[in-house]
Amino acid sequence: MDRPLTQNIKADRPFASLADYLQTGGYQGLANAIKNLQPKEVQQWVKDSGLRGRGGAGFNTGLKWSLVPMPEPNDADRNPTHYLVVNGDEMEPGTFKDRLLLEKDPHQLLEGIVIAAYAIQAQTAYIFLRGEYHLAAERLAHALEEARAQGYVGEHILHSDFSLRIHLHSSAGRYICGEESALLNALEGKRATPRPKPPFAVVSGLWGKPTVVNNVETLCNVPHILRYGVEWYRSLGRGADKGTKLFGASGRVRRPGLWELPMGTPIREIIEDHAGGMRDGYQLRGFLPGGASTDFLLPEHLDVPMDYDAVTKAGSRMGTGTLIVLDDQTCPVQMVLNLEQFFAQESCGWCTPCRDGLPWTVTLLKDIIEGRGRLEDLDTLAGLTRMLGPGNTFCALAPGAMEPLQSALKYFRADFERYISCGNTILETG
Amino acid sequence: MQESTNPPFAGLSSAEIGEIHSEMSHYEDKSAVSIEALKIVQKHRGWVSDDSLVAVAELLAIAPAQLEGVATFYNLIYRQPVGKTVIHVCNSVTCWMLGAEQVRERLCRHLNVELGEMSQDGEYTILPIVCLGACDHAPVAMVGDQLILDLADNTVKQIFGE
Ligand SMILES: Cc1cc2nc3c(=O)[nH]c(=O)nc-3n(C[C@H](O)[C@H](O)[C@H](O)COP(=O)(O)O)c2cc1C
Ligand code: SF4
Ligand code: FES
Numbered sequence: 001m002d003r004p005l006t007q008n009i010k011a012d013r014p015f016a017s018l019a020d021y022l023q024t025g026g027y028q029g030l031a032n033a034i035k036n037l038q039p040k041e042v043q044q045w046v047k048d049s050g051l052r053g054r055g056g057a058g059f060n061t062g063l064k065w066s067l068v069p070m071p072e073p074n075d076a077d078r079n080p081t082h083y084l085v086v087n088g089d090e091m092e093p094g095t096f097k098d099r100l101l102l103e104k105d106p107h108q109l110l111e112g113i114v115i116a117a118y119a120i121q122a123q124t125a126y127i128f129l130r131g132e133y134h135l136a137a138e139r140l141a142h143a144l145e146e147a148r149a150q151g152y153v154g155e156h157i158l159h160s161d162f163s164l165r166i167h168l169h170s171s172a173g174r175y176i177c178g179e180e181s182a183l184l185n186a187l188e189g190k191r192a193t194p195r196p197k198p199p200f201a202v203v204s205g206l207w208g209k210p211t212v213v214n215n216v217e218t219l220c221n222v223p224h225i226l227r228y229g230v231e232w233y234r235s236l237g238r239g240a241d242k243g244t245k246l247f248g249a250s251g252r253v254r255r256p257g258l259w260e261l262p263m264g265t266p267i268r269e270i271i272e273d274h275a276g277g278m279r280d281g282y283q284l285r286g287f288l289p290g291g292a293s294t295d296f297l298l299p300e301h302l303d304v305p306m307d308y309d310a311v312t313k314a315g316s317r318m319g320t321g322t323l324i325v326l327d328d329q330t331c332p333v334q335m336v337l338n339l340e341q342f343f344a345q346e347s348c349g350w351c352t353p354c355r356d357g358l359p360w361t362v363t364l365l366k367d368i369i370e371g372r373g374r375l376e377d378l379d380t381l382a383g384l385t386r387m388l389g390p391g392n393t394f395c396a397l398a399p400g401a402m403e404p405l406q407s408a409l410k411y412f413r414a415d416f417e418r419y420i421s422c423g424n425t426i427l428e429t430g
Numbered sequence: 431m432q433e434s435t436n437p438p439f440a441g442l443s444s445a446e447i448g449e450i451h452s453e454m455s456h457y458e459d460k461s462a463v464s465i466e467a468l469k470i471v472q473k474h475r476g477w478v479s480d481d482s483l484v485a486v487a488e489l490l491a492i493a494p495a496q497l498e499g500v501a502t503f504y505n506l507i508y509r510q511p512v513g514k515t516v517i518h519v520c521n522s523v524t525c526w527m528l529g530a531e532q533v534r535e536r537l538c539r540h541l542n543v544e545l546g547e548m549s550q551d552g553e554y555t556i557l558p559i560v561c562l563g564a565c566d567h568a569p570v571a572m573v574g575d576q577l578i579l580d581l582a583d584n585t586v587k588q589i590f591g592e
Contacts (some may be wrong), residue, residue, distance in 0.1 A: 054590045086519075091561060091562060091563075092525045092561065093522035093524070093561035093562055093565075094524055094565055095561065095565070096518070096563040096564055098563070099563040099564070126456075131504075131508070132511075132518075132562060132563075132572060133563070134575040134576075135575075158476065167454075169466070170466070170469070170504040171465065172465050172468070172504035172507050173467060173504055173506040173559075174503060174505060175503035175560065186465065187462065188457075188461075188462050189457075189462040189463060189465060189500065190500065191499055191500055192503065192504075206460075207458050248565075248566060248567075250524040250566050250568060251524055251527060251528075252527070252528075255567045256565070256566035256567070258566060292522070292523055292561075310539070322565070324523055324524060330527050335523065335526075338521075338522070338523050338526045339523055342522055342523075342560055345560075346560070348503075405564040411469055
């Protein structure tokens with residue numbers, strides 16, 4: 001069984017029902033955790049498994065859980081309030097992985113939630129779902145009812161002392177809601193502006209209480225680790241990182257899609273074997289390896305394995321693991337404009353470099369594309385990538401926005417310069 | 431989509447109040463339901479008018495200005511009337527690359543509207559939206575609650591079945 005995350009996704013049925021889920025060993029990981037292990041032991045299993053967060057940053061999941069202050073045997077308050085929050089916001093352009101897990105196998109996520117909540121002793125979990133994901137909301141609500149009726153969620157789960165309430169929160173659309181501290185503000189009914197860190201959410205999160213925020217795909221890995229064990233999970237990876245991952249490709253490839261593959265699968269295999277290579281008449285010019293907020297890589301990087309550290313070493317980030325492919329007939333400058341328009345629109349406006357810098361970036365790119373650009377503009381853009389880079393803004397939205405731009409200036413500089421010297425659009429899209 | 435036949439009035443219907451109260455039970459304090467409450471009102475009336483915003487603020491015991499700050503922050507809360515069905519066309523990177531602009535133009539021309547405008551019969555409004563999480567089927571649109579994949583030259587037929 002080498003595709004644990006997607007084993008229940010079958011072409012001949014819309015989604016896995018509770019019966020389908022149970023048939024492949026569903027809720028056995030939960031039973032193992034609750035009946036045989038202490039919360040800290042569950043944390044240790046997940047830490048040892050090497051599972052890293054699938055929301056983009058790649059932090060070790062078990063390690064994150066272990067930062068939650070846990071009650072000691074002689075504490076006065078033996079049951080302090082803790083929260084688990086599921087990040088199902090998925091609004092990063094080019095990213096389309098969590099929707100599949102939410103719609104096709106809702107019980108897998110629920111089991112992951114209950115195990116994670118047990119590990120950090122949370123009494124309440126919220127599923128923060130993107131407002132546009134109507135089908136996912138419907139299927140999750142139904143699955144929640146089934147799970148409650150069977151005693152997998154609710155009071156005294158599997159006849160133990162552990163109880164958990166799970167609530168579905170359907171959001172109202174804003175990319176910044178995916179940033180974990182902004183998400184907490186949104187859950188509290190406020191504008192979704194990020195919070196200053198420290199304190200980190202694991203110590204002071206929702207309503208000031210210790211809170212773990214985990215991505216949907218991250219939590220979907222957890223039941224399998226608890227069912228089949230740490231060694232089995234570690235054996236799934238092909239390189240430094242462990243387990244499997246949903247990788248995807250979109251753009252002008254023959255078969256755009258999503259595949260569950262071992263961590264460390266080389267990018268070439270994803271683009272050539274799984275996505276079928278480029279469509280007839282198109283050449284591969286470059287790609288964003290993990291969504292809109294990652295740096296471009298080139299065909300010379302095709303043999304880089306999809307591992308967090310390997311992709312970082314190549315000059316980008318694995319991000320969400322969903323590749324956006326740039327072909328030779330799409331203008332990279334226009335592509336970057338599209339990306340920067342997204343980031344400028346979605347900035348929460350809380351800090352000045354991001355609020356002012358992103359619209360400025362858009363204006364400069366438009367000027368260049370519309371034939372009003374000057375060579376100095378390229379220096380200004382390069383300056384902006386530093387000004388909005390890591391450490392200068394409140395959250396990672398602005399640095400993320402600068403990643404495709406800075407790499408485009410490096411790899412596709414000639415395209416920018418051609419616009420400036422000819423004063424005209426060189427390439428038409430599509 | 432719900433019909434928006436309710437006359438504009440300062441209060442909330444008992445159905446709306448009931449739904450908002452049931453959401454409240456999920457949170458530590460009632461102001462946390464502000465977004466859900468606005469969405470509930472919008473589900474019943476199609477959009478959030480000034481009057482309904484004030485009524486929701488009253489129910490949640492928060493300042494209308496604070497609720498207005500929330501309402502204007504989120505893309506899916508409409509502070510202006512929209513058509514009974516909103517057509518959201520993805521304008522993010524992969525859809526853009528594969529022809530989303532042409533798809534949007536075709537739809538606007540078919541309904542004879544500009545982006546954001548309500549069609550004359552009040553049935554439709556076309557709005558842009560960011561990546562709908564279906565980039566492997568770009569270009570993509572959401573019609574009401576439903577995702578429409580792989581839009582192409584026959585977009586109008588795919589969406590309106592004509
Ligand atoms: C602007 C911005 C948007 C983000 N959007 C998402 C998102 O949609 N989903 C997600 O899981 N993480 C998102 N993240 C990352 C989260 O802040 C956080 O790292 C993640 O949810 C942690 O979960 P993990 O440890 O399971 O990966 C975003 C981060 C930033 C800065
Ligand atoms: S970097 Fe941008 S999105 Fe993040 S807090 Fe600052 S203004 Fe808001
Ligand atoms: S870019 Fe349009 S659905 Fe992702």
